Every structure is written in C-alpha cells, then in structure tokens.
Amino acid sequence: MPYDHPPQDDSTRRDTNRLQTGALIIIAFAVVLFLLVQARFILITLATAIILFSLTSDVISFIARQRIGRFRIPNALASLVAMVLIAAALLMLTSVLLAEVNTVLVTTLSYTERAPSAIASLFAWMGEDSEMAVLNALRSANVSSYLRSAAGQASNIMQATVLVILFVGFLFAERIWFETKLINFVGNEAQAARVGKIIASIIHRVNYYLLVKTVISAFTGALVFLLAKAFGLELATSIGILTFVLNFIPNIGSIVATFLIALITHVQIGEAHITLAIFVISAIIQFVNGSIIDPMLMGRALRLSSFGIILSLAFWGAVWGVPGMFLSVPIMVMLLVVCSYVPGLRPLAILLSREGLPETEQMLDQPIEHDLFGNERR
Template structure:
C-alpha cells in the first residue's frame, strides 16, 4: 500500500509539473482557451435562442445556432471597433495629459513649499501616460492578431462537437463510469453557466452605467471606460477597484477642478458597491460555494500563469476543481478546503467504482 507521504509528494510534483507546462505553453494554450470560451458562448446562446417560444413553435437547432454565431460576431466587431477608435484617440491625446499631470505635480509642490519640488519623473518613468496607452493599444492589436487562430479553433470545435459525447463515453470501460463522468460534466456545466450568465449580466449593467455616468459628467472615452469596467468586473475584488481608478485619474488631468473627480469617483464607486455587494451576491446565491481566501489565491495563481485571461477564468476553473475533487474520496479533502462551508455534497463513494 502506498504511504501517505509518497502520495503527497507525487501530488505536489504533479501540480508543479502541470503549472510549469501551463506557463511555458501559454502562447499555445491561451488562443485555444479563448476559443473554448467562444465556443461555449455560442452553444449557450444557441440553447437560449432555442428556448424562445414563437407562438406554439420554437426555433430549430440550426437556426438558433446560426443566430448565436451572427450575434456574437456582430457584438464582437462593434465592441472592437469602438475600443480601437477610443484607444487611438487616447493615444493622440496622451502627451497633453502627460503635461497636465506634470503641471499638477508642480502646483502641489509649490503649495506645500517643498525645497526640492516633486516631479512626475521622480515617481513614474518618463512618458508613462503614452506608454500605458501604447501598451493598451498593443494588447488590442495582439488580440486582433490572434483572432484568426481563435477562429480556426472555434471552427473545428463547431464541426466536431457532434462527436464529443460519443468519444467521451468510449473513454470509460463501463457504462457506470461513463454515467458518473457525464453527471460530473453536467454539474460543472450548470455551475459555470450559472456563474457566467449572472456575471455577464451584472458586467453589462456595470459597463453601461459606467458609460452613462461618464457621459453625463462629460468625461471623454466613456465607451472605452465602460468596456474596461465590463471586462474588469469578471476579475474578483480588484477588478471593480481598477474600474473606478482609471476614469477617476483621467478626470484629475482633464478638468481644472476636483469637482468632476469626486463626482466620478463617488458615482462609479456607488455603482460598483451596489452591484458587487448587493445585486450580484443576491443573484449568485451560494451556488459557487468557494472560500473568499481561495478566490484571492486563485486570482493570484491564474493571473501569474495566464495574465488577464487567467484572472477572468480563475473562479470557473476553481469551481471545476472543487466539483471534480468532491466526487472522489481520495481528493475530497481538497474540495472541502477550497469550499466556503466545507459541505461539498458527495460522500466520495465514487472511488469504490474505480
């Protein structure tokens, strides 16, 4: 019988090896992971369209799937065009904001009567604002450049998805094991669908409300900041904070007074607080059953491995780990430690079927 120390050592080595493979294979894995997300979104939206009643009829599968493809393509194109246009304009205006920021530092230093005035270059590198904007534009360009590879992956996933269930079933030696695996997959799908549907709805609401507040106050690039707020809302805890900081900092250098800055910071802060602490928890409920500390650790871990994409996916990936580990007696302690309440539901009897 294998000793507990040997099992723990092998487990740690396996985790380290998987983490190493995820890091070195990032350039190959990320486009495929993004393609999986797009493919999942296409099928989820098609399933939603198929449920829409039209009198006594419902949309056939191929029509709902086609509508889903067209909808996602149209929304992606519109959003990419808006973000690209806003980033291009922001890149042109960046030197002006850089000079304005330097003037503010000089004014603060003069008011405080410093013997050695504080300059922007003392705290941040030269041309930091243009560099940040250029980095954002480079990110959008990189995403657009990898779109063709993502499209190819999505195309093959769509063409072969009819065979996935048959292949998955034949991976197992007995129908009982296959049935158990299908049950795990169905539960993972329900949890992730629940998470992404609610998270997408509240993220859209956050982005729209952010844009409306900035439009009412008169800050430029409202659509860009709305999209940033939408995207960052998928990142637990720190995403909402960053979504408030960016437009607030621009308000400091764009306006001559601090009134708009306080209005934007307060308005966006209230939006993030209301949606993140009142609306979203009420809609999400206890379905995820993840510890807050585990979410933060997962955020740091996946962010270090896959960057922004890893931060967005940290919660669904952790949910998958909890659900799978809860099904087996040997890995059930891992699920208990990752969960919020310690109640992971399953007795672990699946090990007896192995």
C-alpha cells in the first residue's frame, strides 16, 4: 500500500506562498539595486533629461497654440526652438560651473599650507592635545590628490550635459506620438486617459517644486554672495553659486553651505569673531528661507513626509551619490503620486505623505491651482 502524504492545510499553504513571495521581492530588490548602481551614469542623465523635458513640454504646447494673425506656430518649430534654448542654457551653465570649480580648486591650493593650522585652531577650546591631533591629521592628508580627483570628476559634467541634451532631443522628437503610444500600450482609451492624468499630476508637482526651489535657492545664493562680498571674501561669487546649487539638496544642502562659508572665512581671514558673525548671519538667512519662506510657498503642493524625504535623500545619495541627492525629492514625488492610485501600493503612499492623506481617485478630474503662497484651490 503506497504511503500517502498528509494534505497541507490552507494556513500552511498560505505561509509557504508568503515566504516565496517575500523571497522573490528581496531578490527583485537586490537585482534592481545592482542595476541602479551599475548603470548610474546613464540613469542619472536619463532622469535629468526627463525632468527637463517635463519642465518645457507644457510651455511648448502653450506656444504651439498661439496665433500671430492667421499664422499659427507649428509644434515642430516650437520644439526646435525649445531644444536650442535648452542646449544653449545647459552648455552655458556647465561652462560656468566648471569655471567656478576651477577657481575654487586653484584658490584652495593657494590656501593648502595655512588651511590645516586655521582649521585646527577651531578645536583649541578642547585643549592643546586635541588641537595638535587635528593639525597632524590634516597635515597627513594628501589634499592635492583629493583636489585632482575632484577636478577629474568635474570633467564628467560636460559629458553628462551632452548626453542629457541628446536624450531631451529625442524626447522632443517623439512627444507628438506619446498619446498614441500610450493608448496602444494600455489597450484601453479610458485607462490611457487615467494614466495620462497621473503623469500630468506628477509633472505638475515636480515642476512646481523645481520652480519654487529655484526661486528660493537663487534668493539665498544672492544674499550669501552679498554677505561674502561685504566681508571681502575672495570666493564670494563661487560661494553664492555653490549655495544656490546646494540648496536643491533638501535639509542637508543648506547646512553644508553654511559651514562651507564659515570655513572659507576662517581660512582666509583667520579672525574667530568674523567667522562667527558670518556663520550666524548665513545660518539666519538659510533658516528664514528654508524654514519660513520655502514652506509658505510650497504650501501643501507636495504633501511629502519630512521623514520620508530624509530616507529618500539617504537612499538615493547612497545609490547615486550627490546627483541622487538632487533627484531624491522629484523621485519621491513620482512614487507618492503613483502609489496613491495603485490600490496595492496605497499604504506606502500613506506613509510617504505628510498628513497621511494621499491623493484620491476623484482628484484626477479636478484641476490643481495654486495661489501666490502655494495653497491649493480645487
């Protein structure tokens, strides 16, 4: 008589399925993480190109709808003009950034000899032994090799810029077919329209975030430039530009910019009271712009959890480095909107949202407008 295995009950079968599903999720996450790290250069440039394309696609559509008498601006002409302007702006910004990096590196080399003593003096309050330990550690560091490495990394910016321009150009060339491709891909016009509204919501929120962040960062960079100029710092222009750029990194960027200007001041001037004054004034500027003006303008436009922003910043910074920090908030906005409309992922959207109230299905059919301070009117 053959041996019969006892049948598995439903609970055992469910536990096995959950175990298999969990293992598959872990494996899939590991594979995706591996691909994100290995293809980081291509993926970073592609993500940047998509964001630039989304920033200008609505403007192109608006221009193409305008009429000059009986003449209507062709969509192809509007796309070509936008492409030329984007390419010129990216190349100009890259050239300015590389020039400022070169200025900073050259000036830093001139400060290499006195910088260790100036930095070590900041630890004098901890005792002479601590000051000497910091001084010896700084002198043992090969600053020149670090600077050459930084210069080599900066040269990759131009390659990335050219690749971003190519990506944006091909996106512009195919933008007129996006709607047709979406309908054929989904296979249902109603579902394609829903997906299109979700994409439009993502573009709207990312564009609004970048617009407000650019205005606030430019204002902060200008104030810090005037502060550095008032105290006669040699790198006033570079400090202002770096402050503008670093403020796109949420939370951490403003802190780094504040300590950077204080460090440069102490190395150049060497007066503790002047360094403290610049540090305090710069910190006040960053606090007012980042904690008062920025939230007031953003309003509830993003609905992002502060803790979620920190997690996104840490994750993408670990995966893609500094570029990942710049892209962390736009990526989190995309995840929040997508998870809001996928029933199985809605719990994740609740965790990512600030008040635990992500978007609902009804919001897709309601146009989103903002007043001057970023408060939503529906």
